[in-house]
Amino acid sequence: MASITFREVEGSSPKYWILLGFLGLFVLFGALAWNYMHHHGHVVTGMDNQIVWGLPHVFAVFLIVAASGALNVASIASVFNKPMYKPLAPLSAILSLALLLGGLLVLVLDLGRSDRLIVAMTNFNFKSMFTWNVFLYSGFFVLVGIYLWTMLDRSVKSYSKAAGTAAFIWRLTLTTGTGSLFGFLVARELYGTAMLAPMFIIMSFAYGLAIYLMVLAAAYAWTGRALGDAVMMRLKTLLAVFVAAVLYFVVVQHMTSLYFTKFHAVEAFILRDGGSLTTLFWVGQIVIGCVVPLVILLSSLGKQRTWLMIACGLVILGGIIQMYVTIIGAQAYPLDMFPGLTEKSSFFDGEIHTYVPSMPEFFLGLGGVAVALLATTFAVKVLRLLPASLDDASVAKLEH
Amino acid sequence: MSDMKPRSDSTPASPERRRFVGAATATAAGLAIAPGVMLYEVAHGRAEEQAASSAVRWGMLVDATKCASGCNDCVSACSTENGWTPVAESKHPKQAPQWIRKLELQDPLTQMETNLPMLCQHCAEPPCVDVCPTGASFKRADGIVLVNRHTCIGCRYCMMACPYKARSLVHEPLNDTQKPDVPRGIGCVEACTFCVQKVDRGDGNTACAEACTAAGHNALLFGDMNDPESEISRRLRELPTKQVRADLNLNLGVRYHGI
Numbered sequence: 001m002a003s004i005t006f007r008e009v010e011g012s013s014p015k016y017w018i019l020l021g022f023l024g025l026f027v028l029f030g031a032l033a034w035n036y037m038h039h040h041g042h043v044v045t046g047m048d049n050q051i052v053w054g055l056p057h058v059f060a061v062f063l064i065v066a067a068s069g070a071l072n073v074a075s076i077a078s079v080f081n082k083p084m085y086k087p088l089a090p091l092s093a094i095l096s097l098a099l100l101l102g103g104l105l106v107l108v109l110d111l112g113r114s115d116r117l118i119v120a121m122t123n124f125n126f127k128s129m130f131t132w133n134v135f136l137y138s139g140f141f142v143l144v145g146i147y148l149w150t151m152l153d154r155s156v157k158s159y160s161k162a163a164g165t166a167a168f169i170w171r172l173t174l175t176t177g178t179g180s181l182f183g184f185l186v187a188r189e190l191y192g193t194a195m196l197a198p199m200f201i202i203m204s205f206a207y208g209l210a211i212y213l214m215v216l217a218a219a220y221a222w223t224g225r226a227l228g229d230a231v232m233m234r235l236k237t238l239l240a241v242f243v244a245a246v247l248y249f250v251v252v253q254h255m256t257s258l259y260f261t262k263f264h265a266v267e268a269f270i271l272r273d274g275g276s277l278t279t280l281f282w283v284g285q286i287v288i289g290c291v292v293p294l295v296i297l298l299s300s301l302g303k304q305r306t307w308l309m310i311a312c313g314l315v316i317l318g319g320i321i322q323m324y325v326t327i328i329g330a331q332a333y334p335l336d337m338f339p340g341l342t343e344k345s346s347f348f349d350g351e352i353h354t355y356v357p358s359m360p361e362f363f364l365g366l367g368g369v370a371v372a373l374l375a376t377t378f379a380v381k382v383l384r385l386l387p388a389s390l391d392d393a394s395v396a397k398l399e400h
Numbered sequence: 401m402s403d404m405k406p407r408s409d410s411t412p413a414s415p416e417r418r419r420f421v422g423a424a425t426a427t428a429a430g431l432a433i434a435p436g437v438m439l440y441e442v443a444h445g446r447a448e449e450q451a452a453s454s455a456v457r458w459g460m461l462v463d464a465t466k467c468a469s470g471c472n473d474c475v476s477a478c479s480t481e482n483g484w485t486p487v488a489e490s491k492h493p494k495q496a497p498q499w500i501r502k503l504e505l506q507d508p509l510t511q512m513e514t515n516l517p518m519l520c521q522h523c524a525e526p527p528c529v530d531v532c533p534t535g536a537s538f539k540r541a542d543g544i545v546l547v548n549r550h551t552c553i554g555c556r557y558c559m560m561a562c563p564y565k566a567r568s569l570v571h572e573p574l575n576d577t578q579k580p581d582v583p584r585g586i587g588c589v590e591a592c593t594f595c596v597q598k599v600d601r602g603d604g605n606t607a608c609a610e611a612c613t614a615a616g617h618n619a620l621l622f623g624d625m626n627d628p629e630s631e632i633s634r635r636l637r638e639l640p641t642k643q644v645r646a647d648l649n650l651n652l653g654v655r656y657h658g659i
Contacts, residue, residue, distance in 0.1 A: 043572035112554015112587030130533035
């Protein structure tokens with residue numbers, strides 16, 4: 001098998017420092033937003049006792065789901081033994097670590113008592129899916145860290161497959177855990193289903209790969225390295241399969257709920273009567289997030305790099321909107337404590353709950369994205385993560 | 401692991417506690433001829449170092465047929481007793497905590513109206529306790545579901561899990577009207593405690609039930625559901641009652657008549 005040379009990004013150009021500074025600025029905004037929310041309490045956010053998880057959770061859960069998906073490419077290389085993907089694996093691993101870091105930061109900084117993080121790390125209730133997730137996240141950092149080490153250090157290279165397999169199994173478990181955060185909730189109609197775990201896994205495949213493709217293309221374009229179509233076209237097809245699978249799961253979930261009379265009202269709310277949430281579902285999640293990307297990826301448009309990037313961008317945007325509909329939508333619909341009766345109270349029982357995200361929430365979420373990208377940008381400068389060239393000729397040699 | 405259980409359960413046995421356990425055993429043996437007396441003793445106040453006992457299960461009977469439309473006395477009494485600002489006085493009504501609220505129900509077909517207070521149902525199998533990552537949400541041996549103010553990290557997972565929307569997050573800094581025996585705090589989740597401070601003092605009643613009785617409605621009855629001789633047990637034997645969202649099979653500490 002031909003070898004591929006990995007090289008750090010030089011990272012001394014003004015362009016690199018501008019990128020770093022730009023991302024740093026958003027990290028700073030995120031930090032200021034947290035400080036503001038922490039100082040005044042959640043009263044300065046759009047969240048209340050009806051919508052208890054808001055925009056920060058949308059970003060956090062999206063990033064955590066995408067983190068596990070970003071490891072796809074590495075998994076294909078080592079677990080499924082596809083040599084063509086091997087040069088792409090180190091970036092895949094570092095990106096997954098960076099996205100998880102960003103997501104977790106948003107999650108913990110949105111706690112009512114973010115200063116009590118140490119309590120969460122030392123007091124455990126093992127019946128809680130959150131507690132499970134604390135261990136799943138920590139384990140992911142350790143396993144993917146080891147996996148990355150086996151890829152970068154020749155002396156431990158022989159353990160790469162074992163480490164890659166362990167990381168692969170772990171990431172499937174991790175996303176099962178993320179989906180089950182919602183799947184294990186009995187109170188709300190749109191949660192409480194085992195469907196959410198596999199659905200989150202397939203969503204992670206799509207979102208993670210879309211982010212990976214954009215980061216890969218950006219890294220190669222901005223450093224002037226060659227990135228051939230052979231690699232991109234394979235990943236493009238894979239992305240189309242993942243996006244189609246996401247659409248399949250969403251359709252099956254809603255079809256099942258629509259069959260049960262007790263879910264008719266909540267389904268009508270999401271699919272027809274929910275105002276902005278309904279618009280976000282149909283236009284954002286379905287059209288922007290699934291249909292348009294599928295058309296691009298499966299038609300000849302997808303062969304053009306620009307269109308491929310547009311499709312990736314839409315998958316990411318649609319993914320964030322999907323998280324919004326999943327997390328906010330389920331809370332906006334009132335709890336049905338007395339089926340068949342109308343409810344009214346000073347606590348907004350029986351009413352559709354409205355939610356307008358505040359600026360600090362938005363910037364806290366963006367801060368998490370910026371942390372993930374900043375960590376990746378820094379990592380490609382200090383570690384040999386990117387092949388010096390991924391032109392079609394070098395990639396073709398790997399397959400023989 | 402040790403913090404998984406409420407502190408009252410996990411505190412190592414002190415000499416005083418051992419002495420108490422010894423004394424309690426002797427007392428129990430002595431009182432074996434008078435069933436019910438032991439429960440009566442436990443239900444009426446207990447020493448600080450004495451753990452809550454599972455011999456008691458605190459509960460409430462809500463008679464919705466007696467709950468008056470427009471009356472808010474139970475809510476006001478709770479707010480006064482526990483020091484939370486009434487929602488009408490709050491600058492941020494959607495974010496203001498409400499430990500108890502009056503619910504107006506109506507059947508759209510028959511137009512039949514029902515009034516009832518909604519509060520923490522003190523489930524025997526509380527979903528909030530299941531999902532709490534730090535174990536801050538816990539159920540006391542006597543059935544009261546509480547939040548440990550020191551280990552709640554404000555993740556709000558319990559609020560997502562509660563089928564009764566019984567919990568509130570403290571969204572803003574609290575003014576200094578807090579009650580010394582009702583600790584609260586910004587960023588933490590809170591809910592009805594069945595006036596645990598009153599129960600532990602030996603009052604044997606909650607502020608809401610006292611207010612309802614004082615108003616002459618007698619729609620709320622608080623007591624020990626484990627004691628067959630208690631008023632609440634007697635009434636529960638006679639009246640048909642329901643649990644809200646009985647399909648979840650959570651074995652609630654609050655039972656409703658007339659819904």
